[in-house]
Amino acid sequence: MARLCFDYGHGGEDPGATYNNREESNDVLDLGKAVAEEVRRHGVTVDETRTTDATVSLSDRSNFENRNTYDYFISFHRNAFQPEQAKGVETYTYLNSGAKSKSLAQRIQTSLVALGFTDRGVKEANYHVLRETKAPAVLIEIGFIDNTEDNNLFDSKRNEIVKVLAKAILAQVEISYIEPTAIPQPEVKGQTLYRVIVGAYSAKENADAQLAKVKSAGFKDAYIKSE
CATH class of the missing domain: 3.40.630.40 (Zn-dependent exopeptidases)
Structure with missing residues (x-):
């Protein structure tokens, strides 16, 4: 790589x-x-x-x-x-x-x-x-x-x-750009939910900074999930 x-x-x-x-x-x-x-x-x-x-x-x-x-x-x-x-x-x-x-x-x-x-x-x-x-x-x-x-x-x-x-x-470097995608979640009471991904970060401080920006924009239910 x-x-x-x-x-x-x-x-x-x-x-x-x-x-x-x-x-x-x-x-x-x-x-x-x-x-x-x-x-x-x-x-x-x-x-x-x-x-x-x-x-x-x-x-x-x-x-x-x-x-x-x-x-x-x-x-x-x-x-x-x-x-x-x-x-x-x-x-x-x-x-x-x-x-x-x-x-x-x-x-x-x-x-x-x-x-x-x-x-x-x-x-x-x-x-x-x-x-x-x-x-x-x-x-x-x-x-x-x-x-x-x-x-x-x-x-x-x-x-x-x-x-x-x-x-x-x-x-x-011959790598195709991949757009961030919305990932479908399991159905809840007959309704499919889609969670919006705004980025993936290797450094926790960068993830925290992005979360703060998202919440300041009015998306109060945003959160960080580690993988």
Whole structure:
């Protein structure tokens, strides 16, 4: 089965790009962990360079990846330029990278553009995490944090972003995406009940966080079941 390394940019003492009290490090941590859980739901192993708002140096990130063998290394970021002057998504590979990283970058770029982000293209860059990692590597800039339109897309289409990124990554490792399904339960007094599944999580804290979101949306009978 495929094994991936996810890298969430910045963190801790380094918030990354900021705008109107919004921090890149928080945006990519929240989104990236959700993508990781969705990919794990399909049996893929995902290791993460950080899982909290912690400071992780560039060398620590590449060293983390180099300690194991991964099919792909994917670094999550958000862009910035001048307030409200630039927008869109772009995906990077290393200079003259191989076919695998270019293919994954194009899948990711196409999937995000389809959600309404401006297409800034697949590009090459001499970034540390692309240069110093062993696996085919890509770095995603998911919209400009200093652009209101991109932030609105990032927030309003968060679940769709998670889904299309998971689908693109899974397709690259030749795994078909499976939609979460409602599982039929035994009949109760002549009536069939259908229980809605919103996710499966390997970490209890992620399950607790999702349960809190579901209950805050008004579904008070939601609960966690371990398997």
